[in-house]
Amino acid sequence: MIHRPEVVKNFPSWARQTLEKMCALGLVEDIAAILARCMLCATLADALQDADYVQESVFERVDVKQAVSLEIDALMENKTIVGSSSSGIPASQFTEKCRHRHHFLIAHPVNPPHLVPVVELVPAPWTDTKTLEDVRLFMAQVGQIPVIVNREIDGFILNRLQGALLNEAFALYEKGYASLQDIDATISHGLGLRWSFMGPFETIDLNAPGGLADYAARLGNMYYELARVRQAKPWPQDVIKRADEERRQTLSRTDLAARRTWRDDVLMQLLHFKQKL
Amino acid sequence: MIHRPEVVKNFPSWARQTLEKMCALGLVEDIAAILARCMLCATLADALQDADYVQESVFERVDVKQAVSLEIDALMENKTIVGSSSSGIPASQFTEKCRHRHHFLIAHPVNPPHLVPVVELVPAPWTDTKTLEDVRLFMAQVGQIPVIVNREIDGFILNRLQGALLNEAFALYEKGYASLQDIDATISHGLGLRWSFMGPFETIDLNAPGGLADYAARLGNMYYELARVRQAKPWPQDVIKRADEERRQTLSRTDLAARRTWRDDVLMQLLHFKQKL
Numbered sequence: 001m002i003h004r005p006e007v008v009k010n011f012p013s014w015a016r017q018t019l020e021k022m023c024a025l026g027l028v029e030d031i032a033a034i035l036a037r038c039m040l041c042a043t044l045a046d047a048l049q050d051a052d053y054v055q056e057s058v059f060e061r062v063d064v065k066q067a068v069s070l071e072i073d074a075l076m077e078n079k080t081i082v083g084s085s086s087s088g089i090p091a092s093q094f095t096e097k098c099r100h101r102h103h104f105l106i107a108h109p110v111n112p113p114h115l116v117p118v119v120e121l122v123p124a125p126w127t128d129t130k131t132l133e134d135v136r137l138f139m140a141q142v143g144q145i146p147v148i149v150n151r152e153i154d155g156f157i158l159n160r161l162q163g164a165l166l167n168e169a170f171a172l173y174e175k176g177y178a179s180l181q182d183i184d185a186t187i188s189h190g191l192g193l194r195w196s197f198m199g200p201f202e203t204i205d206l207n208a209p210g211g212l213a214d215y216a217a218r219l220g221n222m223y224y225e226l227a228r229v230r231q232a233k234p235w236p237q238d239v240i241k242r243a244d245e246e247r248r249q250t251l252s253r254t255d256l257a258a259r260r261t262w263r264d265d266v267l268m269q270l271l272h273f274k275q276k277l
Numbered sequence: 278m279i280h281r282p283e284v285v286k287n288f289p290s291w292a293r294q295t296l297e298k299m300c301a302l303g304l305v306e307d308i309a310a311i312l313a314r315c316m317l318c319a320t321l322a323d324a325l326q327d328a329d330y331v332q333e334s335v336f337e338r339v340d341v342k343q344a345v346s347l348e349i350d351a352l353m354e355n356k357t358i359v360g361s362s363s364s365g366i367p368a369s370q371f372t373e374k375c376r377h378r379h380h381f382l383i384a385h386p387v388n389p390p391h392l393v394p395v396v397e398l399v400p401a402p403w404t405d406t407k408t409l410e411d412v413r414l415f416m417a418q419v420g421q422i423p424v425i426v427n428r429e430i431d432g433f434i435l436n437r438l439q440g441a442l443l444n445e446a447f448a449l450y451e452k453g454y455a456s457l458q459d460i461d462a463t464i465s466h467g468l469g470l471r472w473s474f475m476g477p478f479e480t481i482d483l484n485a486p487g488g489l490a491d492y493a494a495r496l497g498n499m500y501y502e503l504a505r506v507r508q509a510k511p512w513p514q515d516v517i518k519r520a521d522e523e524r525r526q527t528l529s530r531t532d533l534a535a536r537r538t539w540r541d542d543v544l545m546q547l548l549h550f551k552q553k554l
Contacts, residue, residue, distance in 0.1 A: 088499055110467050111484070118467030145466040147459035155503040157455055157463050161445055162477070163500040164507075168441035169477050178434055182424035184476020186435050189422040190387050190395030192472030197543055199461020199469070200439070200446050205524045206537050207388070213521035216512055222365055223440040224511045226432040230441075232504035235497050244490035247482045260483050266474055266554060273550045277543060 008040050018114070021265070025272040048075045053138060055107065057085035065094040073098035081131055083107025083121075088159050090152035091124040102128040107135060108156060109144070115267040120156045122149040161200075171230060174239045180246040197274065285317050295391070298542070302549040325352045330415060332384065334362040343371040350375035358408055360384025360398075365436050367429035368401040379405040384412060385433060386421070392544040397433045399426040438477075448507060451516045457523045474551065 015038065019031045028034060041047040048054065054076070058068045065084060072082055082104045084091060095104040106122035113119070119139050123132045132148070139146040149156050155163060169183050178186075194203050201212065208215035251259055292315065296308045305311060318324040325331065331353070335345045342361060349359055359381045361368060372381040383399035390396070396416050400409045409425070416423040426433050432440060446460050455463075471480050478489065485492035528536055 088503075116467055116470055118463055120463070145462055147455060147462050149455055149459075150453055153449075153454055155499065157449055157460060158467055159499070160449065160503050161442055161460075161463060162468055163503045164441040164445035165438055165477050166481065166500055167504050168438055172430075172434055172437065173478075176427055177430055178424060178426055180478050181476075182426075183434060183438075184478050185422055185424050186395055186397070186438060187472050187476040188474055188479075190393055190435055191439055192469060192474070192476070193393055193544060193547055194540070195464050195469030196473035196547065197465055197469070198540065199464040200442050201450075201457050201461050201520065201524065202465075202528075204443065205528070206533065206540055209533075211521060211530060211533055212524050213517055216517040216521075220512045220517070222432065222436070223443055224509060226365075226437050226440045227444050227509035230509065232501060232507065234501045235493055240490055240493045240497070243478065244488060244493075247478065247489050251479075251482070253488060256483065256486075256488055263471065263475065263483055267470060269554070270470055270473065270550070273547070277546070 011038075011040060021268060022114070025268060027268065027272060027275075044071055045075050048072065048077070048080065050077065051080050053135070054080060054082045055085060055109075056082055060086055060089060062089060062093050065089065066097075069095050069098055069104065073100055076100060076103075081105075081135060083135055085109060088155045090122060090154065091127070092152055095124055096126075101126050103131050105132060105135065106149075106156070107139070108158065110158065112264055112267070113144070115264060115271055117143065117145040117271075118158070119144045119146050120149055120158055121146050122152060122156055124152065167232070167235075168230070170235045170239060170243075173243060174236060180243055181250065196270065197277070288315075288317060298545060299391070302545060304545065304549060304552075321348055322352050325349065325354070325357065327354065328357050330412070331357060331359045332362060332386075333359055337363055337366060339366060339370050342366065343374075346372050346375055346381065350377055350381075353377060353380075358382075358412060360412055362386060365432045367399060367431065368404070369429055372401055373403075378403050380408050382409060382412065383426075383433070384416070385435065387435065389541055389544070390421070392541060392548055394420065394422040394548075395435070396421045396423050397426055397435055398423050399429060399433055401429065444509070444512075445507070447512045447516060447520075450520060451513060457520055458527065473547065474554070 012035070015035060016031065019028055019034060022028045023031055054072060056068060056072065058064055065086065069082070069084070076082065078100070080100070080103060082100075084104070084106050085108060086106050087108055091104050091106050095101045098104055101124065105124060105127045106120065108120040108122065110116040110118055121132060121135055121139070136146045136148065147157065153160070172178060173180060173183060198206075204215040205212040208218055289312070292312060293308070296305055296311060299305045300308055331349060333345060333349065335341055342363065346359070346361070353359065355377070357377070357380060359377075361381070361383050362385060363383050364385055368381055368383050372378045375381055378401065382401060382404045383397065385397040385399070387393040387395055398409060398412055398416070413423045413425065424434065430437070449455060450457060450460060475483075481492040482489040485495055
């Protein structure tokens with residue numbers, strides 16, 4: 001049963017438009033061949049027929065994930081592997097009762113997945129080693145960058161790192177140390193430049209004459225002291241309200257969608273840029 | 278007195294080489310004119326003569342900063358403004374005794390400053406409002422992106438944000454959730470792409486249909502829960518050792534310098550790419 005018919009209706013034109021933009025940058029070649037490989041199915045049974053790999057991307061709530069996993073489990077073939085687009089909930093919370101649970105794992109892509117290549121693979125305790133390895137190879141084959149999270153942790157790696165940055169950003173904003181715009185600029189015109197092609201460890205490895213250990217000896221204590229004044233706390237409602245209002249002065253609510261399209265266009269060009277490096 | 282004569286000796290060829298690379302990308306125009314504006318002085322008194330602005334960049338330790346600030350203070354003219362390249366120590370810790378302390382502030386650039394535009398401006402309690410405003414205008418005029426840190430805090434904004442990410446990255450690595458390389462890839466092929474042209478607040482503003490407040494309502498609690506399991510602690514010595522060894526397998530110590538040159542070349546091209554956007 002199709003829950004959101006508008007997605008099926010809009011897919012062909014969205015896909016063609018996106019592929020045309022990507023083709024103009026040389027990121028894909030044969031648009032017709034790609035579209036010919038896409039098949040829209042009216043039922044889950046149709047979609048699962050003879051499927052080697054399923055990317056399950058339903059709403060992220062344990063009960064919703066559990067229900068669809070059991071539905072897939074009942075219909076899937078023995079060879080089928082199921083990756084869930086969960087961005088923080090480990091697979092053990094919703095695949096335990098599946099008959100094929102050794103073929104389920106988390107495969108967490110980043111939005112938009114055709115432009116941001118990383119995908120986090122997180123096995124449940126009962127996921128087959130071979131299942132993990134097969135998905136890793138498959139993701140690499142289709143041009144994604146698979147990273148392996150060796151065992152389950154809430155938020156996995158990506159959102160734990162994002163959360164650490166956001167929690168500090170909200171704490172600084174709350175106490176009025178800087179405007180939202182200036183905190184954003186510190187990343188977008190500062191730290192984020194290196195991070196678009198080097199991770200945080202490589203960054204510090206190159207930032208001291210003797211490499212990572214040298215950097216840690218010089219600055220490790222400073223980072224410990226900075227963290228000591230922080231305690232985990234929810235983002236306060238009044239701070240969220242103030243932050244949202246500051247954003248709305250920069251970008252009105254009605255312009256959000258256009259800005260998202262702009263973001264994706266920039267990501268596409270950035271991907272093109274990185275491929276040329 | 279010149280403490281490091283090799284810097285003076287190497288500067289002209291380094292500057293010419295760097296400017297030639299930048300010129301090839303259209304980032305600067307008249308190399309000869311730029312070089313003609315550079316003057317190397319043998320004494321602090323010579324360097325300070327008739328100076329409007331001083332970028333003090335000595336080793337980052339309170340006693341060293343204090344000594345040079347007092348030396349500058351004794352020689353500077355009344356119009357001169359002094360920005361310190363401190364990356365985490367507030368100016369109040371080393372400028373209190375300066376006669377011209379209202380003309381001192383932090384101006385923290387990011388390495389390499391000719392390729393990473395952000396510069397954090399942090400006034401001490403006694404810095405003149407006009408001094409801050411003058412430096413902000415001056416930095417913007419020379420093509421930097423000044424951000425204002427409204428009042429002093431250890432680590433300012435940039436290194437507090439970097440520290441939050443590093444502390445989480447080290448904690449994940451310590452417990453074996455992923456390899457150093459995979460944690461780095463999560464940023465360099467994931468989160469870092471958007472952060473190279475959008476800050477963390479704009480990122481979440483675009484990541485929920487209704488904007489930032491909507492995102493906070495959906496995911497704020499998750500980020501709180503992720504932070505709750507963390508406590509500030511120093512990076513353990515054995516973890517640093519293990520991380521350094523993993524890095525040295527990827528990049529030998531003797532290749533660090535070449536990789537830094539590569540990083541700067543990529544940053545230069547990224548700057549060129551962003552200017553074209």
